[in-house]
Amino acid sequence: MSAWFAQHRAALAAALRRLWSTPLNTLLSLLVIGIALTLPGFGYVALDNLRDLGNSATGVQQISLFMNLDASRKDVGEIENRLRQAATGKWHFVPKEEALKRMQASEGMAEIVASLPRNPLPDAFVIEPTNGEPEALEILRKEIAGWPKVAHVQLDSAWVKRFDAFLRLARLALWMLAAIFAAGLVAVTFNTIRLQVMAQAAEIEVARMIGATDAFIRRPFYYYGALQGALGGLLAAGLVFAALHLLGEPVGNLAALYGSSFALREPGPVEVAALAALGAFLGWIGAQLSVSLSLRKFD
Structure with missing residues (x-):
């Protein structure tokens, strides 16, 4: 050797x-x-x-989940539990009151928001999935769309x-x-x-x-x-x-x-x-x- x-x-x-x-x-x-x-x-x-x-890039791999306008705190809690069990990745809750404040702070929107009889915005969740593949995002979007009290799920899948x-x-x-x-x-x-x-x-x-x-x-x-x-x-x-x-x-x-x-x-x-x-x-x-x-x- x-x-x-x-x-x-x-x-x-x-x-x-x-x-x-x-x-x-x-x-x-x-x-x-x-x-x-x-x-x-x-x-x-x-x-x-x-x-x-x-x-x-903002929103490229984010899924926005919008609740029904009549969704209660109990319904929001149910969605939170489903997100935890699904282990989809990071997510955060955006209350409709916070969304309204952001809209009111936008330029030229304060008077419009003040004239509204009630808050027209729903509670929402912004989800950042761990798996960013287009097929996986589309599957996750369809799954979330079937959950109770979910009005709309937005994903710019075409861009992805x-x-x-x-x-x-x-x-x-x-x-x-x-x-x-x-x-x-x-x-x-x-x-x-x-x-x-x-x-x-x-x-x-x-x-x-x-x-x-x-x-x-x-x-x-x-x-x-x-x-x-x-x-x-x-x-x-x-x-x-x-x-x-x-x-x-x-x-x-x-x-x-x-x-x-x-x-x-x-x-x-x-x-x-x-x-x-x-x-x-x-x-x-x-x-x-x-x-x-x-x-x-x-x-």
């Missing part, structure tokens, strides 16, 4: 030396890989922020469905873009490793003559491709952070104009590690394909 670890340490050290020995070529390759991973990475973060923005359909389409487009750039990353690594194999053709011939196995010869190239891909992934994460930092203030100012405090969410450590791991995996695939084809010339 110690010999196995020693071989892998030696292969890793050889890969690092090769990266360091040609800094300009390494930098250019990392830039290509980083840009290839930045676009899908930034697209993923942008969609994630867009979903958060949609979830935080359109927004969800847009996110699905954008996610599909992102996967297609990611697949295209992943193929490009594999091609870049393939070509880089092929040049490495050609440059060390004499060393490979000598190594085979003294009994080196194919695994021993291939291993440094595999590490080279994986390291190059991982470093490119980390560079891509840095570019995504830089882009979000530049967009943070303009997006915050735009949100403030609409009375919101929305801020862009940056990728976490797990997402950065996933991007680096993806780069390493694609680099390893490119190295494996390149080495397998290139070493056939030495058979």
Whole structure:
């Protein structure tokens, strides 16, 4: 086992030396890989922020339950019990007196409200469901509509469905873009490793003559491709952070104009590690394909 670890340490050290020995070529390759991973990475973060923005928009995932005008406190208590048992999510009660005060405080409504013979507004509940999927919201709306003393249940399901359909389409487009750039990353690594194999053709011939196995010869190239891909992934994460930092203030100012405090969410450590791991995996695939084809010339 110690010999196995020693071989892998030696292969890793050889890969690092090769990266360091040609800094300009390494930098250019990392830039290509980083840009290839930045676009899908930034697209993923942008969609994630867009979903958060949609979830935080007022009323987008809220269900408004309006009671009958003749509903009593007992009827309101019955609805509260049903909401607790259903465990639908967060909710709060809006008494009709409070709704009337809000209406009276609105500009130009004070005189109109004062002229009314009685309060025309019903008691209401505002529900924020835990499950924001359009199908789940529609099922919940129909269930609540069947409860006693419920006059009307309002849900802007059409808006929610359109927004969800847009996110699905954008996610599909992102996967297609990611697949295209992943193929490009594999091609870049393939070509880089092929040049490495050609440059060390004499060393490979000598190594085979003294009994080196194919695994021993291939291993440094595999590490080279994986390291190059991982470093490119980390560079891509840095570019995504830089882009979000530049967009943070303009997006915050735009949100403030609409009375919101929305801020862009940056990728976490797990997402950065996933991007680096993806780069390493694609680099390893490119190295494996390149080495397998290139070493056939030495058979």
